[in-house]
Amino acid sequence: MAEDDELRDSALLADVFGPALPKLQAFYAKLEAEGEERGLIGPRDQNILWERHLLNSAAVVPFMRQAFDHAQFKTVADVGSGGGFPGLVAAAMLPEARFTLIEPMERRCVWLNECIETMELNNTVVVRARAEEAIGALELAHGRKSKTPVPAEVTESIRHPFTVVTCRAVAPMTKLAAWTMPLVATGGELIALKGRSAQTEIDKASKQIAKVDGVHPCVVEAPVADGLEPTHVVIVSKRGSKRR
Numbered sequence: 001m002a003e004d005d006e007l008r009d010s011a012l013l014a015d016v017f018g019p020a021l022p023k024l025q026a027f028y029a030k031l032e033a034e035g036e037e038r039g040l041i042g043p044r045d046q047n048i049l050w051e052r053h054l055l056n057s058a059a060v061v062p063f064m065r066q067a068f069d070h071a072q073f074k075t076v077a078d079v080g081s082g083g084g085f086p087g088l089v090a091a092a093m094l095p096e097a098r099f100t101l102i103e104p105m106e107r108r109c110v111w112l113n114e115c116i117e118t119m120e121l122n123n124t125v126v127v128r129a130r131a132e133e134a135i136g137a138l139e140l141a142h143g144r145k146s147k148t149p150v151p152a153e154v155t156e157s158i159r160h161p162f163t164v165v166t167c168r169a170v171a172p173m174t175k176l177a178a179w180t181m182p183l184v185a186t187g188g189e190l191i192a193l194k195g196r197s198a199q200t201e202i203d204k205a206s207k208q209i210a211k212v213d214g215v216h217p218c219v220v221e222a223p224v225a226d227g228l229e230p231t232h233v234v235i236v237s238k239r240g241s242k243r244r
């Protein structure tokens with residue numbers, strides 16, 4: 001049980017999540033009850049769920065708000081959403097935006113759909129797909145050939161690129177660049193949660209980032225909450241977007 005989670009009754013939660021807190025408390029309760037058994041969180045995560053998963057995910061939200069400032073559409077894709085991080089957390093905090101959670105594993109998609117219902121989110125859909133298939137769907141939508149075969153459900157669900165693509169713990173930047181940047185609209189951004197190795201990762205991936213029209217890659221320290229260790233976010237703009 002997560003009765004040891006020292007943030008459970010903390011005022012920090014209301015500070016960070018604001019009006020989204022009840023939805024996130026419902027998500028937390030489901031994660032606490034079922035997350036480990038369903039293979040979505042590790043046994044050692046159980047008493048640090050708020051910090052490691054929910055607050056950590058919330059760190060992308062201010063960067064998403066900034067990206068929406070100069071965008072026509074407030075759309076976000078979370079690639080490799082898994083248990084819903086950061087996608088479900090950000091979706092609860094940004095009800096004005098539309099979220100697409102892209103996740104290939106069937107049982108994780110079932111979980112994500114259950115969470116959407118539990119959290120009463122009406123701005124979020126789940127698409128069962130690999131990033132490569134989602135990219136293929138966009139290529140088809142633009143009248144180009146897709147290198148990857150694309151299931152019909154994916155073609156129907158993904159027709160437009162996204163203002164923001166986000167992800168956490170999916171792949172190193174050398175691979176992630178090709179899995180995410182083609183999904184980002186011109187004028188949009190990849191906003192990826194990364195660990196301390198973020199700068200090394202973008203340095204290593206400079207060629208891969210440039211190849212998919214990524215420009216101005218940078219690492220930004222992202223506050224989590226007062227008194228908690230900040231995290232890191234990699235931001236890559238899509239060629240044609242405003243210079244940061």
Ligand SMILES: C[S@@+](CC[C@H](N)C(=O)[O-])C[C@H]1O[C@@H](n2cnc3c(N)ncnc32)[C@H](O)[C@@H]1O
Nearest residue numbers: 079080081082083085104105130131168169170
């Ligand atoms: C380590 S989990 C991270 C899940 C979640 N983002 C988090 O931070 O807790 C990686 C996730 O990426 C998904 N994944 C793996 N390959 C993928 C691909 N090619 N396209 C999209 N998602 C992928 C996996 O199914 C898994 O759910």
